[in-house]
Amino acid sequence: MPDWTEHVIWWHVYPLGFVGADTTGVDRAPTHRLRMLEPWLDYLLELGANGLALGPVFTSRTHGYDTTDYFEVDPRLGDTADLEHLISECHRRGIKVMLDGVFNHVGRDFGPLVTALADPAAPENALFRRTPAGELLAFEGHDALVTLNHDNPAVAELVTAVLTHWLDLGADAWRLDAAYAIPATFWAGVLPGVRERHPEVYVMGEVLHGDYAGFVAASGVDTVTQYELWQAIWHGIAERNFFELDWALTRHTAFLGAFVPYTFVGNHDVSRLASQIPDARHHAHALVLLLTLGGTPAIYYGDERGLRAVKEQRAGGDDAIRPAYPATPADLPPGDQDPIGAATFVLHQELIGLRRRHPWLHRATSRPLDLTNTGYVLEVTDGIHRLIVALNLGDEALSAATDGARRLAGTADTIPTGHAVPAHGWAIFG
Structure with missing residues (x-):
């Protein structure tokens, strides 16, 4: 793992939502919205973070996870020059940048897929998986998402080219979306070539459950998402059952012997922490755990202000947890109008500051000294x-x-x- 990851704390932003772009696919008018993030970089630093983890920024049809062109910035966000400018402004401030790569599946408007659907004999057909009946394989039942054929060397060449292209343009890290759905051997074949050209790259794979350490070892990624700990933190606190958390921390300590997990208490795919834990007096407890336990922590935008929102299983059900932010930090409500937001921000600053004074926490393990339900x-x-x-x-x-x-x-x-x-x-x- 690159040395710089010991000191990085990510502020995770879902760009299409943050800048208020339409994610239904109706309004795709080209707009240079990506530059709207620039006024928030000093806010990121004020929070205490020093990494910007961006959700999807590449051309897609709707929500960003249905990629249609890996080599172009989504026109709703701007163009390549806008992304390069944002990366440059981040680096000028000492901020690392992580991009989000969706390499398990593509959207229906993906160029090679359009070609394959128009001509069953086209070589592009080999890029996609099909069911035994010959139909395109949808990712987890989502017909708009078509699964790539990771057994095809051409897919590995494409992914390698994408990863390298944006690292060449200044990105520091990659999040691999749905990495759990792709054979670990695929990543083991792709990542060495990427690292040869960019040895300082940090690669994080999205893995929901299972053998985290085994996946890291077999795939060659630096880390994976620690969903087990996320679940145990919010659920154990909400249910007043610290035994659940203690069990998860036993496993977390074992993981730290093999790799440093990517830790979080909120992200773009789950209900807000403040909505998961009914008793507001206990929200701080989750943040204390995030910032004192071993791992590479990430703060999901809005959590630093105590926002509430619930993810719903329906079309548009993610919108509430992926909100638009004001044009600049100066447009946020003042503390007397938003006391919870102001106090939550200060608490984040205090705990991030404590972690910065104890950088050894990055790889620290834990053990219980006293344990009851509450x-x-x-x-x-x-x-x-x-x-x-x-x-x-x-x-x-x-x-x-x-x-x-x-x-x-x-x-x-x-x-x-x-x-x-x-x-x-x-x-x-x-």
Whole structure:
């Protein structure tokens, strides 16, 4: 894994939603909206992040995950010059840039697919998978998404060319969408050639569940999405069941022995954290975990302001979790009009600042010191340094033996045995 990843914290943005572009496919008028992200780069830095993880920016028919041209920026966002300008402005500020590549499937308007559908004898037909009945294979039942044939060397050549092309133009990292649906051997064949040309590239694969470490080893990606931890954090807190979280952290510690997971408490595919956890007093607990546990953390835009939204299983059901942002940070409501948003932003700053002062947390593992359904005290350590994190979901104070460590963040009272974290509170000691 590239050395720079030890210090990166991503701010994850879904561009088409962020800039208010139409994602239904009705309005595809060319507009240079990608430059609307530029005023937000200093906001990203103010938050404490230093990486911009972009959702799809390549030409697609609707939501970005139905790619129709891998080598062109979607006209609803602008053109290649706009993306190059954004990358340049990021690099000028010390911000890394991650692009989102959808290589499991393509949209129905993908050029070679149009050719294949027009001529059954065309060589382009070999680029796509088909069912035993000869029909194009749809990805997870979505007829608009046609699965590529990853057994065909021409597909590997295409993906290699795409990855390399945008790295040549300045990108630093790639997210591989639906990487779990593609054979690990495919990535093992593609990535060495990409790394030979760009040895500092960071490659993250979207994997939902299963043998994370095995996939990393077999595919050659640097990391995968830690969905197990995401699930355990929000669900364990919402249900007041820290035993669920502790089980996930046992597995997380094992993963850290093999690779550093990509960690998050929200993204473009799931309901907002603030909507997943009914008790608002416990939202901070999830963020504390994200920023004190080992991993490469990502903050999904809007979560830093405590936005609420629920993903729905219907057409347009993702729109609420992929909202438009104002033209500039100055257009955000002031703190007295948006106290939750302002306070949540400050909390992010505080916890990101703490993580920056303890960069060893990137590879740190954890172990429980005290565990009940509503109380969790854990040690986070790299074998040399340590923090103690205490989380309380209960109605009574939680006693934590802190071995003389001082409080670094959160709220706690000093008691003879260590510290007492108030009801529904949290604290970090070191």
